[in-house]
Amino acid sequence: MSTVLAAQKALIGRGFTGPVSVRIEDGRIADVTETANGDVASGLLTPGLVDIQVNGAFGTDFAEIDNDGMRRIVRNLPRTGVTRFLPTLITADLDRIVEQARAVLAAVSTVNGYGARSLGVHLEGPFLSPKRPGVHDPSLMVAPTPERIEAVLELRDALRMVTLAPELPGGFEAVQRLTEAGVLVAVGHTDATGAETTKAADLGAQMITHLFNAQRGLGHREPGVPGVALVDDRYTLGLIADLAHVGADACRLVFKAAGDRVALVTDAVAAAGMPPGVYRLGGADVLLSDDGVPRSAEGTIAGSALTLDRAIRNVISIGVDPVTAFRAATVVPADTIGETALGRIEPGALADLVLWDDELRPSKAWVEGKLVYDAETAEPDTTLPPHREAAGQPS
Structure with a gap:
């Protein structure tokens, strides 16, 4: 099964370019084209x-x-x-x-x-x-x-x-x-x-x-x-x-x-x-x-x-x-660290990707093509542990 992510701009090699379409198959980037069809996400797409x-x-x-x-x-x-x-x-x-x-x-x-x-x-x-x-x-x-x-x-x-x-x-x-x-x-x-x-x-x-x-x-x-x-x-x-x-x-x-x-x-x-x-x-x-x-x-x-x-x-x-x-x-x-399948948007790389908004804050993140974070639907994490207040510090 393949999926396509399209963005207005992406970090490819040593520069920003766009629009870009990234096709993902089995958790890896299958190909990258400098055109975009259909829904194009606003913002910047980079490697994770x-x-x-x-x-x-x-x-x-x-x-x-x-x-x-x-x-x-x-x-x-x-x-x-x-x-x-x-x-x-x-x-x-x-x-x-x-x-x-x-x-x-x-x-x-x-x-x-x-x-x-x-x-x-x-x-x-x-x-x-x-x-x-x-x-x-x-x-x-x-x-x-x-x-x-x-x-x-x-x-x-x-x-x-x-x-x-x-x-x-x-x-x-x-x-x-x-x-x-x-x-x-x-x-x-x-x-x-x-x-x-x-x-x-x-x-x-x-x-x-x-x-x-x-x-x-x-x-x-x-x-x-x-x-x-x-x-x-x-x-x-x-x-x-x-x-x-x-x-x-x-x-x-x-x-x-x-x-x-x-x-x-x-x-x-x-x-x-x-x-x-x-x-x-x-x-x-x-x-x-x-x-x-x-x-x-x-x-x-x-x-x-x-x-x-x-x-x-x-x-x-x-x-x-x-x-x-x-x-x-x-x-x-x-x-x-010797992980040459990470950190880049190119064919064969693992599809670890992040979409950034105009303030350079992550809006979506994918790990091997799976969406693991979406700012639009994410809720505060209620599982975070309590912290201890230091004496004399404001709560």
Whole structure:
């Protein structure tokens, strides 16, 4: 059975064009024509968004996942334009983080067909530098010894990405071993020098986790992680564009320097899509206040409450070309994680699609050709869990 979606404008390759008709067969795009017959939807048609760093959302933390929580996440992510996501787990005891990953995978197996689809798991720890912990617990960080790397590789094909600090003892060997096993290695929470960042790329590392955040900074003689990342074409740069983690001018700099190597990520926590209150991240409480930025009890930024559609609108609002902004949330992260059937509108690609209104807000979303969100008929989600109010915070 085939269906046809027609839109006034669509993101095809490196530009907007239209009108466009997209024919879908068996969950994939069969053909794309730059004509439109019959009902033509107003707005912009793009590939579904791909978020490759998300710790939780809609009141649920992946470190404490259950079937109901996973169902809430996959049902609500399409409201934000996301059709594929990579659950991310932060630093914990090694055995514990592997258990958490297995729990995520078990929960995912119960929700196929409900909405957005998971791409596996991303371990953001425990192979990180205590010198650059962010909100992670430095007491739980360990060196990536061969035995520990083999332990995480027991997750097999479900392990899609590992963030590590390559300068740790055994770090460079870990980069090479993980790369050989088909796992995307990202440099993050690291005090690596520019030379060490380059060496990590030589051995197979391909991504920088949340550029500028929790890493050795850019200097005019010692380039640190950002300096190398901005000029080394082997790296994709993960960017949290909530304009709090990275300011507007720095975001503009990143796009001017790296262009099609920027992957917008949310680094979202359970607070994303929720009102101010207290939420969980990796077993600890974080406070989402009225400024929209989650923080630990000590005041450290703890992930984000960002959604990927808002990240796109944010970077467009500061002057980034809209085509580049949408590519940074579709084809760039898809290609980085090795999912070449995602993030594009072309024959053979999976029919993950989003229709955007004139204010660049998702109005409809499809996953493999199935409509999973329609703003005209969607009702508020009454299954979202209650949140705890912080002492002294407005209700």
